[in-house]
Amino acid sequence: MQDDQGGGRRGAAAGDGNYALTDLWYYAFPSRDLGPGALVPKTILGRDLVFARDKEGTPFCLADICPHRGMPLHFGRLEGSELECCYHGWRFTPDGRLTAIPSLIEDQEFDFSRINVTAYPCREAQGNVWVWIGAGKGPFTPDMDIPPLPHGDLGPIRIFDRQFFSCPIDHAVMGLMDPAHGPYVHASWWWRPRKSAYEKAKAFAPSELGFTMCRHRPSTNSRGYRILGGAVETETSFRLPGVRVEEITAGRNRVVALTAVTPIGPNATEVNQIIYWNIPWLTPFTPLLKRYAQRFLSQDREIVTKQQIGLTHNPPMRLIEDADTQAKWYLRLKWEFARSRTEGRPFENPVPETTLRWRT
Ligand code: FES
Ligand SMILES: [Fe+2]
Incomplete structure (x- = not known):
């Protein structure tokens, strides 16, 4: 499918002003x-x-x-x-x-x-x-539930952070799901030293209105996960319009992070980061963890802000296999969702079950 190479359409599908989905x-x-x-x-x-x-x-x-x-x-x-x-x-x-x-x-x-x-x-x-x-002027009747969070008691929100990205929703979403930028944008001693990149393989499966990076042990070069101790596992799902949920578990300890992207206008997008955990000893570190979470999200915000300078020239994008495959899926999901609504038919998830490989 050539749509996702960015030649002109740049991922826009039906919806308000052609930049974000409705319904x-x-x-x-x-x-x-x-x-x-x-x-x-x-x-x-x-x-x-x-x-x-x-x-x-x-x-x-x-x-x-x-x-x-x-x-x-x-x-x-x-x-x-x-x-x-x-x-x-x-x-x-x-x-x-x-x-x-x-x-x-x-x-x-x-x-x-x-x-x-x-x-x-x-x-x-x-x-x-x-x-x-909803699409149009209403009245509106939702025909699906709000995005679910993992089952079980999440407790109260421990960290909330909202940042304003001056870019279209598509670039905010694709920037957040992009695995290849980690060593360049988020390199730091506490998360992942830049020199430690090596090849990774992650299994993906289609899930409701999106896809899931199936449960796995996180890379050993991601230091941030180690503080949880034990056998850490993580599962991340993405669904339209721009909702990512990551669940990290280590025995009975769990951290759930919700990232929800909300477009304000064509070039203005809010990224909300909401984090829950059930680990009592983690709670005293909330201010510190909040600073790290904010720092991480600011790095994403700063990089897409710089990218906007180049994008004003409307260049074609060369999305490559496999590092950019999730971005391609996002654009295909969006396109298929808009089409299914216009044609009044059920949504057919275009994401295959597959393994993606990249080096980070
Ligand atoms: S503008 Fe007259 S009641 Fe609202
Ligand atoms: Fe990032």
């Missing part, structure tokens, strides 16, 4: 960012949204624009479970129905069902809030 769950923010009574504005895929919690504490999300005269709804306030616009007091339910126009007099006729604001389905799990970005 998928996107990571919004950690639950703690949405306090009771708060109205939190956030732009995702170029759509201005407002998030809040209803009386029961369940999150909801509406288009952040009042259908009366365009006021952003996040300037308003919550009245019970309803969101009241700050300009003329129109009120909306969590599912976007208009319930009050205070300026109407008693016997003035008005058909409230004519006006509503788009509601975006929201879900909250494991300390995170996700939002369904």
Whole structure:
């Protein structure tokens, strides 16, 4: 398939403004960012949204624009479970129905069902809030679940970090899944000395909306894993639109890292890194580990920012076997997902079961 060689299309598939897919769950923010009574504005895929919690504490999300005269709804306030616009007091339910126009007099006729604001389905799990970005104008009904995390008690979020990449979602995702940049971008004494590169083989299998690097012992030149002690194993899965989950286990000790990429606009992408663990002795090191995690993600951010300078010339990309195969899969997955939606047929995962080899 030549599509993924980057000749012009650069991975863009159907969806908003042709840069990101719709009809998928996107990571919004950690639950703690949405306090009771708060109205939190956030732009995702170029759509201005407002998030809040209803009386029961369940999150909801509406288009952040009042259908009366365009006021952003996040300037308003919550009245019970309803969101009241700050300009003329129109009120909306969590599912976007208009319930009050205070300026109407008693016997003035008005058909409230004519006006509503788009509601975006929201879900909250494991300390995170996700939002369904549907195609078109809605109403939206999700036909899949939010990306699952590995089974078992993960406990609270131990580390949360968000970084803003000034690049399209595709380059953020491909940069994060690229195995060959490690020795150049992340070389450091504590993770992996640059000179220690050697050949690796990893088994991959298709998994829901993506692929999984099957459970294996991490390379002996990845020092970071050693602190867990014991027989360390790791499994990493990727799924559309840009969600990677890595589970590292050493006996009963486990660390789960979720990396969720959310496009804000065509050249603006947020990368959220959420880490859980069940290892009590690790917890006192949280500030230190957070610094390492931030440093690691900053290196990825800095490298794709530099890459954008070259990409303004729209060069073709030469994606090679096998080091770039995951990037090719990502582009194929994206393309197939968009096609399956347009054609109204089930998604067919294009990823084969295979082993990839590279030297890092
Ligand atoms: S603009 Fe919102 S009530 Fe008038
Ligand atoms: Fe990286």
